[in-house]
Amino acid sequence: MKRKVYLGVDVGSVSTNFVLMNEADEIVEKLYLRTLGQPIKVIQEGLKLLTNLGEWEVLGVGVTGSGRQLAGSLLRADVIKNEITAHSVAACHEVPDVQTVLEIGGQDSKIIILRNQVVADFAMNTVCAAGTGSFLDQQAARLNINIEDFGKIALTSTNPVRIAGRCTVFAESDMIHKQQLGVSLPDILAGLCEAMVRNYLNNVAKGKEILPPVVFQGGVAANKAMKVAFEQALGLETSVPRHFDVMGALGVSILAREQVTKKGKTTFSGFEIIDNKITTQTFECHDCPNHCEIVRISDQESLIACWGSRCGKFEKVANIAI
Amino acid sequence: MKVTVPHMGNLYIAIEALIYEMGHDPIIPPPCSKKTLDLGTKYSPESVCLPMKLNIGNFLEAVELGAEVIIMAGGNGPCRLGYYAPVQMAILEELGQSVEMIVLEPPKGNLRHLISQLSRLFAKKGFRSFIKGCQIAWEKLKAVEELERAAFWVRPREKRKGEVGRQLHLALNNLRTAALLKDIKRVKNEQIAEILSLAELNIEPLKIGIVGEIYTVLEPFVNLKLEERLGNLGVEVERTIWLEDWVKKHLFLASLNLYNGSDLVKKTEGYLRGFVGGHGLESVAVTIMFAEKNIDGVIHILPFTCMPEIVAQSVLPNVSRDYDLPVMSLVVDEHTGEAGFQTRLEAFVDLLERKQREKTNEKKSVSWC
Known part of the structure; x- marks a missing residue:
């Protein structure tokens, strides 16, 4: 028998996450895949993996993340929501009385302040991606360690070294400097975590009132040393929810359930798109000096979405509720 | 004289009329675009604030269209706008562009300096033309802003997405070509009614x-x-x-x-x-x-x-x-x-x-x- 589920998809810069949630808002299946710069492919692949895990009747679909428009057109989603809202919904679901959400993803980091389950304030990193997952990834690769082991190794440190965390370029040169002085690997990694936390609190969380319970989520929350660094810096206990890595997808599947309950029926395009030939075409429009790059996305020859123009003349987004 | 101004929203509509009424050729640079920004960033100091970069882009595009004189706003006080004009002149000079710049600064209680700067503009058709030009420009400015205000009100209420944007674009074009005071008023009233008619009224x-x-x-x-x-x-x-x-x-x-x-x-x-x-x-x-x-x-x-x-x-x-x-x-x-x-x-x-x-x-x- 087909199981009834809601599908949540979070297409981020680094990872694309899938969540299947049952009608009781419990996660049935989750996937954490690397986007690898090919969101369409990874969406098809994810759906395929999900069909391998069981038979599903999808009651509703929600998408979020920086690739939400693309995913929304492809899946004909019922809800397309920004990451802030999606993450807040999920955090409230996991920790109902949460007042602060710290989220660090691949390319961005955010802080969300909630009061009485309502977003009261939020901030995202602005001009610099220092202190996000990609940087940790890079450094792990440079030091030839698995990103999964990063936290474990860092936690063995007895004396974290101080690393300049204002900017990734400076942080890297400072790390190399410390490494050439002979500082041990765990001390450098732990120092890097502390620098990232410092940077986050100074830039992203600047001026925000951080009250408990504090929830730390996003891909970087897998790094235990980051959690410890946050707790030390804040002097507050910080909890990492069970599904910390797929919170965006979880949030948006909850939203999809709410939306479908309201409107009655899902617009989901179905699992058939797994084998469809999805093609994208890019061209530069020369009608004005803006030279916008227009992207056209077709599903088996029929145009499903088109965007990229500043003037809006090419815009076609599949008929979906936003 | 072929006179140009940098862009700032729809301000050009009023300034264009003023320049025209004073007997000069208004050269309005193409709307700010990626090209404008590319030109501006290429020739401006990296750390200067964004408006100046776009100004430089506007000037270069206008010069390409034949502009000889630039009207630029000045400023006083702790904002960098006060330095824009001299720095921009130096940049244009370095690029070998032979353009003049008329810098208008807030009068701060003294109109004399402002008038002496403006006098170069009314040398051609006299002070009267300046007064008339100001009148027309003033009416156009008010009309532009009333249209924008109507668009702000209607946009969240529009019956079909995108209609307000199209209508506003059309309205501003009509306003740009309206030459007489009575034309400006007519275009304004007609177009505001058009824009308002696009609204669904029972939305809060x-x-x-x-x-x-x-x-x-x-x-x-x-x-x-x-x-x-x-x-x-x-x-x-x-x-x-x-x-x-x-x-x-x-x-x-x-x-x-x-x-x-x-x-x-x-x-x-x-x-x-x-x-x-x-x-x-x-x-x-x-x-x-x-x-x-x-x-x-x-x-x-x-x-x-x-x-x-x-x-x-x-x-x-x-x-x-x-x-x-x-x-x-x-x-x-x-x-x-x-x-x-x-x-x-x-x-x-x-x-x-x-x-x-x-x-x-x-x-x-x-x-x-």
Whole structure:
């Protein structure tokens, strides 16, 4: 028998996450895949993996993340929501009385302040991606360690070294400097975590009132040393929810359930798109000096979405509720 | 003379008429585009604020079209605008462009300098033509802003998405070609009626006030069409910077010593101790005024490194907390990504919607959609 589920998809810069949630808002299946710069492919692949895990009747679909428009057109989603809202919904679901959400993803980091389950304030990193997952990834690769082991190794440190965390370029040169002085690997990694936390609190969380319970989520929350660094810096206990890595997808599947309950029926395009030939075409429009790059996305020859123009003349987004 | 001005939103419509009435050829640079920005960033100091880069781009594109004289705004006080004109002249000279620049500075109670600068313009057709030109330009300026105001009101209520934008574009084009005072009034009235007819009347949208640095607020290329984006998200925009208002206060009343901004200083008591340059003081004062009005949230927009607005930005969180009014600051420059910008706007609108619903006691059935 087909199981009834809601599908949540979070297409981020680094990872694309899938969540299947049952009608009781419990996660049935989750996937954490690397986007690898090919969101369409990874969406098809994810759906395929999900069909391998069981038979599903999808009651509703929600998408979020920086690739939400693309995913929304492809899946004909019922809800397309920004990451802030999606993450807040999920955090409230996991920790109902949460007042602060710290989220660090691949390319961005955010802080969300909630009061009485309502977003009261939020901030995202602005001009610099220092202190996000990609940087940790890079450094792990440079030091030839698995990103999964990063936290474990860092936690063995007895004396974290101080690393300049204002900017990734400076942080890297400072790390190399410390490494050439002979500082041990765990001390450098732990120092890097502390620098990232410092940077986050100074830039992203600047001026925000951080009250408990504090929830730390996003891909970087897998790094235990980051959690410890946050707790030390804040002097507050910080909890990492069970599904910390797929919170965006979880949030948006909850939203999809709410939306479908309201409107009655899902617009989901179905699992058939797994084998469809999805093609994208890019061209530069020369009608004005803006030279916008227009992207056209077709599903088996029929145009499903088109965007990229500043003037809006090419815009076609599949008929979906936003 | 072939005279040009840099772009700032739709201001060119009024200035074009003024230049024309004074017997000169107005050369309006093409609307700000990626090319303008590329040219500007290439020839401007890297760390200068964004408006100057676009100005340089505008000038170079206008010179290409044959412009000989540039009319540029000047400024006094701690904002870098005061340095724009001389630095821009030096850049243009270095590039071997032979253009003149007429710099108009706020009179600060003394009209003489302003008039001497302007006299180069009315050398051709005399002072009378200047008065007439001002009259026409003034009417056009008012008409443009009334049209924009109507569009802000209708956009969140529009029956079919995108119609307001198209109608406004058409209206502004018609206004641009209207030559006589009576034509301007007719176009204005007709077009406002057209725009208003696109609205669905029984919608009560959220209201967001926009404060910040004047150029960023007014130039849609720089603020990534902030007002249109918000409108499309179902928000009624309340802009606080209107040129009509600015000209009245800063050119007329200030030169007669009837306006000195003391009302704003009073409003910001406890937050700022006076003028901080540019529109910094206004941003804070107006946010407080919004808090006292029926406004759901405020967006504060500024170009990267804008000193006066950085002062405002650091004060606004306190205003936000004291008045329980959500305020979001957005910083833009040539590196601003559209995706992140849109995400912030959507999240902010979600926040306001939830807050409003909470106020209207729907607390039990919490829904996020």
